Amino acid sequence: MNKVIKYVWFDILQNKIVLAYTAFLLVVSFALFGMESNSGKALMSLLNIVLMVVPLISLVFTTIHFYNSYEFIELLLAQPINRTRLLLSEYAGVASSLVTAFLVGVGLPVLLLDASATGAALLWTGVSLTLVFVSLAFLASVLTRDKAKGIGLALMLWFYFALLYDGLVLSVLFTFSDYPLEKLMLVLTTLNPIDLGRIAIMLQMDISALMGYTGALYKDFFGSILGSVYSVSIMLLWAILPLYSAVRIFRKKDL
Numbered sequence: 124m125n126k127v128i129k130y131v132w133f134d135i136l137q138n139k140i141v142l143a144y145t146a147f148l149l150v151v152s153f154a155l156f157g158m159e160s161n162s163g164k165a166l167m168s169l170l171n172i173v174l175m176v177v178p179l180i181s182l183v184f185t186t187i188h189f190y191n192s193y194e195f196i197e198l199l200l201a202q203p204i205n206r207t208r209l210l211l212s213e214y215a216g217v218a219s220s221l222v223t224a225f226l227v228g229v230g231l232p233v234l235l236l237d238a239s240a241t242g243a244a245l246l247w248t249g250v251s252l253t254l255v256f257v258s259l260a261f262l263a264s265v266l267t268r269d270k271a272k273g274i275g276l277a278l279m280l281w282f283y284f285a286l287l288y289d290g291l292v293l294s295v296l297f298t299f300s301d302y303p304l305e306k307l308m309l310v311l312t313t314l315n316p317i318d319l320g321r322i323a324i325m326l327q328m329d330i331s332a333l334m335g336y337t338g339a340l341y342k343d344f345f346g347s348i349l350g351s352v353y354s355v356s357i358m359l360l361w362a363i364l365p366l367y368s369a370v371r372i373f374r375k376k377d378l
Contacts, residue, residue, distance in 0.1 A: 131216025148228025185260035
């Protein structure tokens with residue numbers, strides 16, 4: 124299925140939305156580094172954009188692309204092609220093209236202007252979030268044949284992970300403020316890939332010292348080798364499990 128991956132990859136990289144996405148990230152990245160004399164502040168500002176824009180574009184663009192490619196997928200399935208391999212090829216093509224766009228738009232300025240451990244962590248976070256939310260977009264797309272419902276579900280996922288989840292966590296903290304919740308916070312962090320990526324960057328920038336005891340706990344755990352392996356493993360699970368569910372649904376789905 125290498126031909127399918129190459130076709131999808133080249134087709135998406137020529138898409139005007141992806142080109143605009145790449146140009147937007149490139150301009151914003153260079154602008155932030157140009158306005159800030161401290162590269163750390165520029166990376167922090169860039170992090171806020173990455174945490175909001177990358178998941179949104181990955182979800183919405185992937186969902187729209189899947190529905191626009193539905194006839195192409197049906198045509199391929201008329202041939203003796205395995206459904207699992209076809210969907211995985213589509214995922215590989217879409218994910219690799221969006222990762223390429225991110226690395227050009229953000230990776231190039233970071234490598235040129237701040238090739239540090241913090242910059243590397245920012246790139247790792249952006250690539251990981253792209254893979255995770257492309258996977259979630261495929262799951263949302265195969266759940267319903269209706270394009271409007273699929274896009275609506277993708278937007279709801281972004282709204283939940285980017286905005287609503289932190290509000291729910293804060294409500295839990297206020298409600299049970301009399302109890303020790305530090306270990307619970309570690310668990311809640313793993314349930315949101317955006318928060319997991321944010322903490323990885325904050326630990327590199329040593330901002331955890333401003334977060335009190337919880338920040339110290341984050342640094343003790345996620346700053347260790349075990350914590351690093353744990354965070355990478357959780358990100359991989361966030362990318363694999365929705366895609367696995369999408370493949371299972373797609374294999375039994377009546378097209």
